[in-house]
Amino acid sequence: MSLEANASPIQVLLVEDDEDDFILTRDCLRSIGPRRVVLEWVANCEQALAALESGRHDVCLLDYRLGSMTGLELLQRARQRGWHGPFILLTGQEDDTIDHQAEEAGADDFLQKSQLTPTLLGRSIRYALKHARTVQALRGSQESFRELIERLPDGVSVQEGDHLIYANPALVTLLGCSSREELVGQSITALGEKFLQPEAWVELQHDISESLRSGCPIPPRENRVLREAGGHSLVEITQVPMMFDGKPCLLWCVRDLTERRQLQARLLRADRMASLGVLAAGVAHEINNPLAYVISNLDHLETSVLPRAELSEGSRREARELLSDTRQGAVRVSDIVRQLKMFSRVDEDARPESVDVHRVLEMSIGMAMNELKHRARLVRDYGEPLAVEAQEGRLGQVFLNLLVNAAHAIPEGHVERNEIRVVTRAQGSEVLIEVHDTGAGIPEDNLERVFEPFFTTKPIGVGTGLGLSICHGIVTSFGGRMGVESRVGKGSVFHVTLKAAAAARPAEPPRTPVKVAAPRRCRILVVDDEPMIGMAIRRTFQRDHEVVTLTSAREACERLTGGECFDLILCDVMMPEMSGVELHQELSRHSPELAERMVFMTGGAFTPKARTFLSQVKNRRIDKPFSSQDLRSLVDPAPDAGTGSHSGGVL
Structure with a gap:
């Protein structure tokens, strides 16, 4: 079997008791190609054993946790009943101990569900099937042993006494040698000292002695082998006592783990980058909210409160200097947040x-x-x-x-x-x-x-x-x-x-402003789950306009669809229970004229749905943090307002 387009479909048995994880695995297999894989799903161990005994499956994917039995226990029972096909263990957690246990139990691979992709799963199935075919052929005929190991992707060698009497091409390539003559005939001691670091060779010598004394295989051990031309490769070394050409020998299997580790590292880094992007967007959003009312309040303090305060000229000058320094600090924080937002917008x-x-x-x-x-x-x-x-x-x-x-x-x-x-x-x-x-x-x-x-x-x-x-x-x-x-x-x-x-x-793409006939006192609705933002906006507008502040988009929706009217609706995009996007959608159905009067306040941390919406909607948008001047520009008419043109503001 293979995953090639012209090959017969692969019969896959999935043993999984969680429907969501079944859907995840099914979708990965479908991405490989619907004509290349036939999937059968069972949810418990008894059904799995019965299905495996039918002999119609090429590979078995099984969850690590299956109620009262683990996937490893199911694997062992299936082996005892005579099913020797490949097993791939799936787990929802990162655990080196489970990985090691899976290898000892005979699982062909160990994959984390959180990192599961069609590429990774397809590669694992291909390798498992290839490995299973090789093992089956070795079990069936000793005469074909040499031909098989010549074609194995893993490095294989045979030790008789203290010397190597055979090495396959994969091992020659893995060690960076030009020909197998550089290996065959050499003593194990000389090869160990040449291709392994001293401490690794000492440990392996101890394992060899124990294996020769007990007659048991050496458990898989990871090591770094030094290549002939320089550099190194991460490998897994396994040793098994066996008969070769009628003589007792030791079979060495050396599996190159470099590609697997590189793929795991890339997946891990991609996952971390995605997590960091979400974290950066969230941090930017949380900073922008308080920063918005800090900057707005500083503007209000300087333009409206300070002129009315009874202060000496020296105290007034000192207060203005303090306000200026504070504003500079807030602007620096705003710049840092803007940088964070850029690095959070990483879409592969x-x-x-x-x-x-x-x-x-x-x-x-x-x-x-x-x-x-x-x-x-x-x-x-x-x-x-x-x-x-x-x-x-x-x-x-x-x-x-x-x-x-x-x-x-x-x-x-x-x-x-x-x-x-x-x-x-x-x-x-x-x-x-x-x-x-x-x-x-x-x-x-x-x-x-x-x-x-x-x-x-x-x-x-x-x-x-x-x-x-x-x-x-x-x-x-x-x-x-x-x-x-x-x-x-x-x-x-x-x-x-x-x-x-x-x-x-x-x-930012240009927005189409809403226009009215002439400047007047307006009713303004502010919808933001951060109460301090509503208070800051109220201070900016309260002398010239009527301002209503709400912290719930759902309450705003009830009032607006119930007949209450506003000239301008300032609304946050991301809010709990009901978002600004959802409020706009409701108003578009019930009161389209009010939906057109919405201006979105954004602090970042957009969902994909919100990002798509903002790129398509015609309403204006104001980024947090904003100044009092930014807010007033939304309602202040253009200089030529008397002629009926209001392109400078929303109202």
């Missing part, structure tokens, strides 16, 4: 669009400045305004990573001697972005490997070796290129080349 599936290069660079510099300022002077060598085809959040990740890497290449102190230079240039139909540093540089031997996953020149425990690999993947996904030049002791230059775009995406 979004299509590239026109992005302002200098805007994204400035956001990234703001995020990295704490790392930069203690190590080097930052120099901006920007060309003309540039736009590229990319995604703003993901491009920001690339720039941020390059800036932080440049900073880490330079030791702290001596800022005046070091420089990090950011260069942008147009090159025909492309845009070049470079990050120069005067750091330690990269040895020439390592330059070709800097974009490889897990390769790092940083000390153990400091870097994962994934940053540049992920940056390279992001840039190439945009149709761009990434390169590096470096000299030890002189510094490095990282190049990013992207397709030029016609123009940068506007920060």
Whole structure:
């Protein structure tokens, strides 16, 4: 069996007692291809054993927790009843102990449901089926043993006495040897000392002695093997006593875990990036709410309260200076929040669009400045305004990573001697972005490997070796290129080349304002679950307009659909119970004229539904934090209001 389009469908048995997890697994299998997989679902162990005894299934996917019995116990019972097909264990938790138990019990793979994707599941099934076919053939015929292990993807060797008498091509490739003659005939001691680190070889020697004494296989052990040409690979080593050509020998199986670990690391990083994006959006939203009424109240204090206060000129001047300093601090917080919001908008599936290069660079510099300022002077060598085809959040990740890497290449102190230079240039139909540093540089031997996953020149425990690999993947996904030049002791230059775009995406699409005939005293409704925001807006408008504040969109909906009328409705987008989006939808059905008078207040943390809605609706939007002037612009008429034109405001 295989997952190829022209192969017979794979018969899969899923043992799962949770319907939601069944749907998750079913959808992953459907994504592989509806004609390639036939799925049968059972919910308990007795049904599973009966189904397996029928012999019609190629592979079994089973949950780790199945009521009173675990998936491992079911696996053992099925083996005892004679079913030798492949098992893939599914679990809802990350547990190295369960992973180890699954391997000892004979499961072919161990997958976490939270990281389950069609690619990962399809690859696991392919490997399980391939491995199952190999085991079945080995069990059926000793004569075909050599041919089979010659084709195995895992490295296999046979030890007789203290010498290796056989090695398959996969092992030769795995160890980086040019031919099997470099291995066959060599003593196990010499090979162990050559391809394993000293402490790992000492432990393996102990296992060999115990295996020879007891006649039992060595349990699977993970090690790093040193390759002939340099570098290393993470492998799983298993040893089994057996007969080979009629003689007692030891069979060694060496499985390369590099690809599996890389995939797991990418999935884990993707999950963490998604979590960080949600966290960043949530933090930005929570900061923007109090920041909105802080800035609005500062404006009100300066423009309305302070002029009426009975203060000496010196005290009044001091108060204005304090207000100015406080406002500057609030604006700095607002800038930081705006940077967080940009990095929270990372959508892997979004299509590239026109992005302002200098805007994204400035956001990234703001995020990295704490790392930069203690190590080097930052120099901006920007060309003309540039736009590229990319995604703003993901491009920001690339720039941020390059800036932080440049900073880490330079030791702290001596800022005046070091420089990090950011260069942008147009090159025909492309845009070049470079990050120069005067750091330690990269040895020439390592330059070709800097974009490889897990390769790092940083000390153990400091870097994962994934940053540049992920940056390279992001840039190439945009149709761009990434390169590096470096000299030890002189510094490095990282190049990013992207397709030029016609123009940068506007920060916000134009909104169609609602117009009335002439300026007048208005009724304004404010709907926000943060009471302090309503109070701040009330202070701004209360001298000239009637203001009603509510903290519940549901209550607002009841009043508006019940016949109460307002000239302007300021409404938060994200609220519990009923959102601003849902309020607009209700009003559009019952009172379309009121729906047109809504202006949305946003602090970020949008759901995909809210983001799509805001991109399509014609109503205006005001971002938190906002100033009193921003609010007044919504109701103040344009200078030529007397002629009936009101394009400067909503009312």
